[in-house]
Amino acid sequence: MLLVEQALKLQRSYVFMEGESNRVGNAVLPDRVVHTKESGTQLFINLALEGRVAIISKIISRSRRKSKRIS
Numbered sequence: 001m002l003l004v005e006q007a008l009k010l011q012r013s014y015v016f017m018e019g020e021s022n023r024v025g026n027a028v029l030p031d032r033v034v035h036t037k038e039s040g041t042q043l044f045i046n047l048a049l050e051g052r053v054a055i056i057s058k059i060i061s062r063s064r065r066k067s068k069r070i071s
Helices: 003-009 031-039 049-070
Strands: none
Touching: 003 049
């Protein structure tokens, strides 16, 4: 299952962004987006794509279990 599919099943808001610059081609990200990105939870993962997906999927699964216990 893809990471995005798993996140969507949680019915929470997640945004996944690469840690690149504030420019996308000739466009510049709005300050609000940059601030939110920088102040949000950040994961620094230096792995191949498959490894990154596996780690983030585990984090989402743990989050899901915790939210079920609280409810």
